[in-house]
Amino acid sequence: MTDQLKLVITRKGLDECIGAKSKGIKAELKWVSAGDRAYTPNPDQTALQNEVQRVEFGEYKDGAGATLQATAKFSGPQEYPIKELGFWLASGTLFGVISAPNTTLNYKPKDGHCIQPITLDLSALPSNTVTVVVGTENLNILIDEEFTKMAIAQVDTMHRQIKQEFRLLDLEKKHA
Numbered sequence: 001m002t003d004q005l006k007l008v009i010t011r012k013g014l015d016e017c018i019g020a021k022s023k024g025i026k027a028e029l030k031w032v033s034a035g036d037r038a039y040t041p042n043p044d045q046t047a048l049q050n051e052v053q054r055v056e057f058g059e060y061k062d063g064a065g066a067t068l069q070a071t072a073k074f075s076g077p078q079e080y081p082i083k084e085l086g087f088w089l090a091s092g093t094l095f096g097v098i099s100a101p102n103t104t105l106n107y108k109p110k111d112g113h114c115i116q117p118i119t120l121d122l123s124a125l126p127s128n129t130v131t132v133v134v135g136t137e138n139l140n141i142l143i144d145e146e147f148t149k150m151a152i153a154q155v156d157t158m159h160r161q162i163k164q165e166f167r168l169l170d171l172e173k174k175h176a
Contacts, residue, residue, distance in 0.1 A: 005103070007097070007122075008042070009096045010093075012046065012094065017130060018126060028130075029057065029132045031057070031088040032055055032088070034053050035048040036084070037083055038083035047094060053108070056072075058134065063119065066127070068120045070119075070120070071118065072118065076111075083099060085097065085099070085105060
């Protein structure tokens with residue numbers, strides 16, 4: 001994200017995160033909403049300027065330091081430019097907003113899908129304050145490193161099995 005596209009955490013979102021931390025729990029991010037207005041977000045916001053669609057998170061993982069990487073999949077018949085993103089806590093509180101004047105973040109095509117990658121800088125919050133609730137449609141696109149390791153292990157196992165099979169065939173030929 002460029003400097004102008006930083007997450008603006010709302011005052012109510014911050015208060016709820018601090019309250020959760022004092023109770024020994026984490027605030028749960030549950031939804032991402034997209035709207036078609038571009039502007040400078042305000043910490044006193046309680047809604048997007050023009051929310052078009054709201055979906056559950058499709059995937060997330062903790063990033064380096066105080067960052068969080070996530071994705072959301074916007075689907076359906078609507079067609080609109082994504083110019084504002086809102087992040088909602090499970091309580092329904094608007095946690096934060098990403099938007100900037102004259103900036104389109106992505107585009108949701110008619111009757112199509114838009115996968116929106118998200119990186120949230122949570123360094124303005126107390127540590128270990130937020131977790132993400134992933135919806136039923138898990139996109140699994142942020143676990144590429146884990147898939148790569150699994151694929152390497154599987155190919156290595158298959159290679160050893162093939163070598164063993166060739167050794168067995170050689171032994172059978174010698175004893176036949």
